[in-house]
Amino acid sequence: MRLVEGLTGIEEPRPADLAGRTLDCPCGRRHQVPIEALVTDPGGVQEVGPFLARKGHRRVWLIADERTFAAGGSQAEASCREAGVVVKKTILPGEPMPHADKEALGRLAFDLEPEALPLIAVGSGTVSDLARFLAYRTGTFFVTVPTAPSMDGYTSSVAAMLVDGVRITFPAAPPRAIFADPDIYSRAPRELIAAGYAEMLGKLTALADWRLSAVLNGEYHCPLAEELVTDAARPILEDPGSPAVLMEGLLWVGLAMLMVGTSRPASGSEHHVAHYWEMRALWEGREPYGHGERV
Template identity: 25%
Template sequence: MSELIKISSNLVAGIGSLHKIAQYLDDLKYPRSILILTGENTYKIAGKIVYDNLNSNGYDVNIKILDMKGYLSQVKQLALDLRNFSKSVLVAVGGGSIADIAKYVSNEINSLLVIIPTTLSSDAFSTSYSIFWNNNEKQAIKTKSPNLIVGDYDILKNQPKRFLGAGIGDMLSKLTAIPDWRLAFWFAEEQYNDFAAKIAMAETKLLIRRIDDIAKANYIGIKTLFHAEVLDGYLMEISGTTRVAAGAEHLISFVLENMSDNGLHGEYCGIGTILISYLQRGYNYSKKITKLLEKVNAPTTANQLDLTKSQLIKALTTAHKMRNWYTILGNGLSENSAERLLRYTHII
C-alpha cells in the first residue's frame, strides 16, 4: 500500500529572515502577487516588515487584517471573499489562529501558502490541520501544509514568555500521546507508525535537554522549539494522523477550551499531560512533567488558569467523547476518580 504524503517542502529560519522574504520568493519563482493575512498586533510585530520588503522589491502586495474568533462559518465566508486571489501567494503572519485560517483559505482557493509564525505557543503553523469553533465546540479540519515556513529568530525571541510556556505544554504532550497511541494500536487496531513515534520521542527528549535555553528565550532555545514544532507537521503527514502528537491530554484540553478562554491551548495541554502521565506511569513521572512546565513558567494548577474543580472534573469525565480515539481514559473516569486524580497531581 502506498499513499501521497504532502508536507511543506521549503523552510527558511534564522536571524533577520523576514528582511529577505522577497529573495526567498524570487528563488522559488513564486507569483509576484501577494496577499498578506495578519492581525492588527502581528502586523505591527512582523507584518509591516514583510510588506515593506516585498513592496520595495516590486511585488504587488495586498493586506487583509483579520479580526475574527475562528468560527468555521466566518472562515468559510472569508474563503469565498478571497477566491479571486487563487493566483496569488497567501502569506500568513501571526500566531496559531492566523495560521489555521490561512491554511483553510489557501486549501479552498488552491493558492500557494507561506506561513510566518510570530509565536511558538503551538505547532499550528506547521501542520495540515486547522482548528475552528463549530456548533459550540472546537473541530479539527484537514486543510493543507504550508508551501514555505519562514522563522525569524529575532521576532520569535521577543514573543511573550507565556507563549513559550504554552509551546512546551503542547510539545510535552507527546510523553503521554505516544503511549496512548500504542494502546490504540493494540486494543483498537488503530494505525500506528513506529518510525514517526520514535522520531517524536527523540524530538521531545531534545526539548527537555534544552528546556533551560527555551526558558531563557535565547537563540538555541528558540531554534530548538521552532524546529520541533516544524517537525510535528512532518510527523503528522508521515503517520497520517495527529495521534503522533495528541492523545488523552489533548482531549482534556479540548474540553477545557470549550469551557474557558482563560488559558492557551498549550497551557491546557500541559495540565492534561500532568494528569494523564499519572494514570500511565504514576506520581514520580507526573511530578517530573510538573517540574519541567514550572521551568518555563507554564501553569500547573487550576488556580493559575482560573479553573474550578467542577470544570476539571467535567473535563476528565467527558474528554473521551471529544474524539473517536482509544486512550487510557477508556470510557471516562468517574467523578470520584477524577477528583482523586486532581488531588494526587496537586492540580487542585
C-alpha cells in the first residue's frame, strides 16, 4: 500500500492505523476517518466496556439477534459489566433471519428511551444497518462487534433499509469504534465466510466500473481508494484460507468507502443486480440468498 505508507509514514499499515486520521490525498481531497478505535486483535471484544467507560457512559443499549448474541453478544455484555457499564438488551429472533426493515425497526422502537443511549451492534449486515440508522436518527453513536467476515459495510455511513420491499439507502452514522475479534468471527458459519470471499470478488468488477465511468463520464476517482481495495483483494484471492485476512480486507474496503463518502470504490453494476435479485425474491415471498452470494 504505497500511497497509504506515503501519506501516513507507517510501513505495512493495518486498518487500525487509519482510525481517527485525516489524509491529504493525491486526488485533491482531504479524507477523514471518524472512527476512533478499530480493534482487530484476538480478545478485542473485551475492550468494548472499557472504551465506553472511558467515554463516560454508564448505560448502553445492545442490539443483536439470537444467533449473534450467542456468538459475541454475551462477551460484549460481560466486558461492559466488568467496566461498570449497565447493558440494556434487545435480542431479535434468529429464525427467520431478521431484515433491516420496518418490522425490525418497530420492534426496536418499543425499547427506545427518551434520552438516547449509545448502541452496541453485535452482528453483521442487518444488525449493523439497524444500529447505524437508529444512532443517526436519535443523535447518539454506536460501536460494533462483527460476528462474521461476510460483508464490507462495518465502517459504513449509510444504511441499506428495506422499505415496502424496496432496498433504499439512507444517511446514517459510521461506528465510533469497531471491535473485530477473530476469536468471534472466525467461528461464523461457513456460508457467511464464503459470502465475504464472494463480496471481495465483486471488487474486481466494481473497480472496473468506477474507472470506466471516470474515463467516459468524468466521474470523480480516487487513486488512494482504488489502491486500498486492490491491495485488500489481492491476498484474499491468492490465499482464501484465513478469516482474519478476509476480515482485514473487508475493513480496508470499508475504510475506502468511508473516506470517499460513497460506496463507489466497492460497489458497481454487480451490486445493482444483486439488490434487484434480493427485492425480487422478497416480492415473490422467497427468502433471498445472502448479500455476498448474490454479488
